[in-house]
Structures are given as C-alpha cells and as structure tokens.
Amino acid sequence: MKEKGGILTVTLGSEEFPPTLRKKDTELAPGKYIKLTISDTGYGISEVDKERIFDPYYTTKAQGMGTGLGLSVAQSIVKKHGGSIHCSSKPGVGTDFIIYLPVMDKKNVRESTNVPEIKSLLPVGTEHILLVDDEETIIDTGRGMLEYLGYSVEIFNSSLSALREFEKSPERYDLIISDMTMPEMNGDEMAKKMILIRPDIPIIICTGYNPQIDETAAKAMGLKAFIFKPLTFHKLATIVRGVLDSTRRTV
Structure with missing residues (x-):
C-alpha cells in the first residue's frame, strides 16, 4: 500500500459466542463481543510469516523501517481485556485483523469508577537497564519494549563494548539483559566478568534453544x-520486574 496505494477499511460490529460452542473452536468465553475488523489491500502475509507476526523478535520489515513491536503490544492489551486478536491474509490480496473485546453490561459500566491505564496492565519500572545483543532488530525491539514499560535503557550490539562500559561505572546499572550467543564474547562469559566486578548485579540471559543452559x-x-526466545511482551515485563524486585529484597 505504501508504494502503490490501496484501501484500508475499518468496521465495527458485534458477535455472540454461545455456551454450546466447543472450546477448540475459540479461546473466548461464551458471551457478547465487540468485533473490530481492520482490512487492507496490501501485499498480504505469507503462511510462514503469519505464524510469527505476534512475536516481538520477528519482523519482515527492512532494517530501519520498524520492528513489529506494535502487534505484540496490541495482542498483550487485547488479551488483558479478555479478548483475542486474529489474522487472515492472502499474499498479493490483503490482510484482515479481527479483534474481539467482551461487551460490559450497563450495570458494570456504572459501577466501574477506576478504569486502569494500558500500562497498569503490565508490571512497569524506572530502573536503568543495560541491554546487549549483536542483532540490531532484536536490540531495537527490546529497547522499545522496555522503554514502553518506563525503564531507562542503554544498548550495545557488542559484548566487549558493553563490558568496557560496565567496568567504568558498574553502579549505574540496575539490571543487565544479554543475548547468549554473540561473536566477540558469549553472554554467559560476559556475565561472569561483570559479576566479578560487581557481585550483586542482576543479570538475565536470553537464548534460543540451548541444551547447555537450564535453571x-x-x-x-x-x-x-x-529466558528462552521468542519473548512475549508480557513475559519480558513480568520477568524483568520479578528479578528487580527480588534483588531489592535480598540487598
């Protein structure tokens, strides 16, 4: 659509899922739902890409054109509100995103006086985090997720550069998050050196399948x-907050 133009259509309707509906047919509880459909006549999404579009560490965009964080955040928000989001697409034809959100009856609306903000649905913070990964797409996505949660984030795509910066002022950082496999120095080796410098520094390692590491x-x-990749937005938010809180209690 960006190069050749197209049509973006937004429609709002309703749908009801009866109690007799089989659980395998939908993840939603029985009841009435608002149905929001967003359709375009763009390039479409392949079946392979469609399986991973809600993964914040996966994008089909060129470098510098975004990270795909929006879909991961959208899914997290929708699920937290008891809804679901689905995608159907045909390459060369277009894509439909369908969002279901439960309808609240009038009585509950009147009685509800405290509507939480979106960020209040996830654990947040203001601590200073050092994030290390040699892949630019992943590190940009990770920074976006953490900054959305309120954290101050300093990024490095070189484990050696990150270690040298940490050596200068180890007390500046509240948490280290690092990829496991990197070209200059693996995350576990970097973590060992950082712990020697500052034994109480909390460190989280992110990795794909790796039989060499377990709890x-x-x-x-x-x-x-x-944390095993791929990360969900909620998983990252929960683990980061949990590590920071547990570290504070043990200090």
Missing part, C-alpha cells in the same frame, strides 16, 4: 534468570 546452570553462573 541449575544459570544459578551456578550467578544469573538471576534466563
């Missing part, structure tokens, strides 16, 4: 947590 191995290395 026991992570604790032996002095890590506070490890």
Whole structure:
C-alpha cells in the first residue's frame, strides 16, 4: 500500500459466542463481543510469516523501517481485556485483523469508577537497564519494549563494548539483559566478568534453544534468570520486574 496505494477499511460490529460452542473452536468465553475488523489491500502475509507476526523478535520489515513491536503490544492489551486478536491474509490480496473485546453490561459500566491505564496492565519500572545483543532488530525491539514499560535503557550490539562500559561505572546499572550467543564474547562469559566486578548485579540471559543452559546452570553462573526466545511482551515485563524486585529484597 505504501508504494502503490490501496484501501484500508475499518468496521465495527458485534458477535455472540454461545455456551454450546466447543472450546477448540475459540479461546473466548461464551458471551457478547465487540468485533473490530481492520482490512487492507496490501501485499498480504505469507503462511510462514503469519505464524510469527505476534512475536516481538520477528519482523519482515527492512532494517530501519520498524520492528513489529506494535502487534505484540496490541495482542498483550487485547488479551488483558479478555479478548483475542486474529489474522487472515492472502499474499498479493490483503490482510484482515479481527479483534474481539467482551461487551460490559450497563450495570458494570456504572459501577466501574477506576478504569486502569494500558500500562497498569503490565508490571512497569524506572530502573536503568543495560541491554546487549549483536542483532540490531532484536536490540531495537527490546529497547522499545522496555522503554514502553518506563525503564531507562542503554544498548550495545557488542559484548566487549558493553563490558568496557560496565567496568567504568558498574553502579549505574540496575539490571543487565544479554543475548547468549554473540561473536566477540558469549553472554554467559560476559556475565561472569561483570559479576566479578560487581557481585550483586542482576543479570538475565536470553537464548534460543540451548541444551547447555537450564535453571541449575544459570544459578551456578550467578544469573538471576534466563529466558528462552521468542519473548512475549508480557513475559519480558513480568520477568524483568520479578528479578528487580527480588534483588531489592535480598540487598
């Protein structure tokens, strides 16, 4: 649509899911829902890409054209409100996103006086985090997620540069988040060196499938947590806040 133009259509309707509906047919509870449909006549999305479009560490966009964080955030918000979001697409034809949100009856609307802000649905913070990953797309996405949650984030795509910066002022950082496999120095090796400099620094390692690391191995290395990719927005928010809070209690 960006190059050749097209049509973007937004429609709002309603749908009711009866109690007799089989659970395997929908993840939603029985009841009335608002149905929001957003359709375009763009390039469409392939079946392979469609399986991962809500993964914040996955994007089909060129470097510098965004990270795809919006869909991950949208999914998290919709699910927190008891709804669901679905995608159907045909390459070369276009894409439909369908969002279901439960209808609140008038009595509950009148009685509800405290409507939470979007950010209040996720654990947030203001701490200073050092984020390390050699892949620019991943590090940009991670920074976007963490900054959305309120954190101050300093990024490095070089583990050696991150270590040198940490050596200068280790007390500046409240948390380190690092990829496991990197070209100059792996995340676990960097973590060991940082812990020698400042033993109480909490460190989280992010990794894909790796048989060499599990909860026991992570604790032996002095890590506070490890996360298997791909990350969901809610998972990252929860683990980061949990590590920071547990570190504060043990200090």
